[in-house]
Amino acid sequence: MSLETAESLDNFVSSCTNDYCNSVARRKCLYLQDRNTYISVIEEFMSKHSIFDNISLVQLHPSAENGYPHTRPPNIICIPSSASFPELKRTLFHEVVHIHQRNNPDLWASFLQSKDWVEVQKSELPDRWLERCRYNPDTFLHPFWKYKNRYIPLPLFINPHMPLFHEIEVGWYDTVTGILEHSAPEVFTKKYGTNRQSEHPYEIYAVLLEEYPAYTEEFLNVYLSNR
Numbered sequence: 001m002s003l004e005t006a007e008s009l010d011n012f013v014s015s016c017t018n019d020y021c022n023s024v025a026r027r028k029c030l031y032l033q034d035r036n037t038y039i040s041v042i043e044e045f046m047s048k049h050s051i052f053d054n055i056s057l058v059q060l061h062p063s064a065e066n067g068y069p070h071t072r073p074p075n076i077i078c079i080p081s082s083a084s085f086p087e088l089k090r091t092l093f094h095e096v097v098h099i100h101q102r103n104n105p106d107l108w109a110s111f112l113q114s115k116d117w118v119e120v121q122k123s124e125l126p127d128r129w130l131e132r133c134r135y136n137p138d139t140f141l142h143p144f145w146k147y148k149n150r151y152i153p154l155p156l157f158i159n160p161h162m163p164l165f166h167e168i169e170v171g172w173y174d175t176v177t178g179i180l181e182h183s184a185p186e187v188f189t190k191k192y193g194t195n196r197q198s199e200h201p202y203e204i205y206a207v208l209l210e211e212y213p214a215y216t217e218e219f220l221n222v223y224l225s226n227r
């Protein structure tokens with residue numbers, strides 16, 4: 001599977017280019033395929049776990065997405081060519097959750113609904129917050145979710161006039177008051193604590209699942225049907 005196919009499916013790179021904050025934040029990032037010998041280390045690891053059987057691996061320029069590993073549709077894991085992960089397992093088992101989300105959107109929607117998350121349209125959000133959101137390739141096709149029928153987490157550039165890729169805060173748009181809160185609501189922290197990536201339920205569960213021992217696709221399907 002190629003990056004050209006991925007782009008035809010999600011238009012992620014062109015959407016970044018056409019958005020003010022997202023293009024400025026990526027002005028020093030090159031989204032280009034790259035390759036070095038470390039790919040064989042990753043491939044070797046993936047070959048030992050059946051969950052990666054149908055996954056394509058692509059190395060990217062070290063600056064692509066600021067060097068963050070990510071996924072593209074339908075089944076591509078993208079890793080910066082500069083990476084040599086001390087925790088390869090954790091990284092790859094995080095990314096493969098995103099591939100599973102891509103390919104099982106209904107299963108994930110039902111699972112998340114059982115955890116009080118519902119996908120919402122962007123029309124529920126004021127433009128001033130939409131314009132400040134950092135695009136995330138792993139959540140790009142289903143970007144907005146409401147928790148407990150009230151709060152929508154948003155990855156917002158801290159300075160929208162001079163947005164920097166790594167300078168974001170997770171804002172919580174309260175759909176009842178119309179106010180953007182700067183800290184997570186208590187109903188969220190009670191359940192999830194201080195999850196590293198509270199910006200989106202896909203990320204929250206990828207972070208939770210990366211901690212499990214190396215799992216299979218069957219494990220994920222059982223995990224998601226446990227509601």
Ligand SMILES: [Zn+2]
Binds near residue numbers: 094095138203
């Ligand atoms: Zn992720």
